[in-house]
Amino acid sequence: MHGKRHFSPVVVVVLLGAVRLCLAANCVKTGPCSCRMDDGSGVIDLSPLVKGSPTYKDIRSSYIPDTWVYSYNPCVPFSEGSCKNVSVCARDRLQHSKYESYGTQESAVFKSDTDVGLVLGYVDSPTLRVGAVELWCVAKNQPQNLTVVGRMPMWPNTIIMALFSPCCCPGAGPTCADSTTT
Template sequence: MVLVSLTVLYVSLRLTAADPPSELKHGGCIKVNECKCLMRDGSGLIDLGSVADEDGFIQRLKPLPSAPQTPDVLLSFSPCLAFSEPERFGGTDCTGVAVCVSRRIHQDNGFVTQYFNYGKHNGNKFSFTDSEKTLSVSYSMFPDSEPQTVVHYRCSPNRSVTSSVSLSERALLQMWVESPCACPNACALVDVGPGTILLIILCISVTAYFIIGSCALRPFRTSNGVQMAPEDSVWCKICCQLTVRRKQNCSL
């Protein structure tokens, strides 16, 4: 009886080890921060900063294609950079946001611009669909509130951005972004660390050493012919010229 129980326990443990939990087996995405997502299957890291342009925006004051009858509706979205609109004047709803929609309303002889906050980076949520290879990121006004914007990033060799929203009901804003940089470990941003900076400084110093030294060569005649050698005090003279402000004799 004991032998049968041990056999059943052994088989159960083998089945459990061979059949991991569904969230691990089907992969998915682990949120690293508001801008990065690590794939569970080990395929790499998705960095949303690489999808944006050099200024950090995917859309910057672009007209909403879903509202052709209202051309004065503009959309701005940055996946990693918290921005404010307008830039020079604060106090609007779009202060430190990820998504902002501005709408210009004509009144009398002028116009008034309204700014709508459609989500911030703080508390954004990541969801990855393995079948479609799509990463969906939702943005809310507050960490525990309903999402105002959902951006779908799809790994694709093409580059395109489309959006859809109904401003009359302040409905959910959805964006679809296709980019090769939305693939894991693609278009990774190069991080210049302190080691790289020190290496660059060292290379510049060595280059300057040889250039200045070669310019200070002094020819002299020996029994073997004319030879060239650097001045003994050339580096002292250079330091003297750089440090002495008044006219002094720098000869040693």
């Protein structure tokens, strides 16, 4: 048994119980960009990030064939081109007058995901385009920004984004965006 590590059954049960508790936590919506974790860990409130209309403008996708740029405002509707009162808007860089809406503040839903954690989703009706924002909790001394994965061929009506901010952490408070970089 030299060189192999074995966990006792008690440690395995405790670890599995902790993982289940983390994965079971949901966030109950309290506003268009805030929710309360049902495990008691606190409130996630993205409102301190609002700095402009939109907060994140013309962000390029990391998915190379994607020729669109994306704008996102987590809490307050904005208008850009033919996108009116939206949370997420896309503009084609090749056809500058082509815009697509990917959801409104009213459609915002917080959803727990076992792979990424918490996702804030928006839906545009009647097109049913979806803007999905993964919320990643980072410390104030870590890089903070919005990354756009973009549209993948397998989900052509879905934009996937990742927001890295202390404001994505439960209980972060109103000063969470003080050192945020966009």
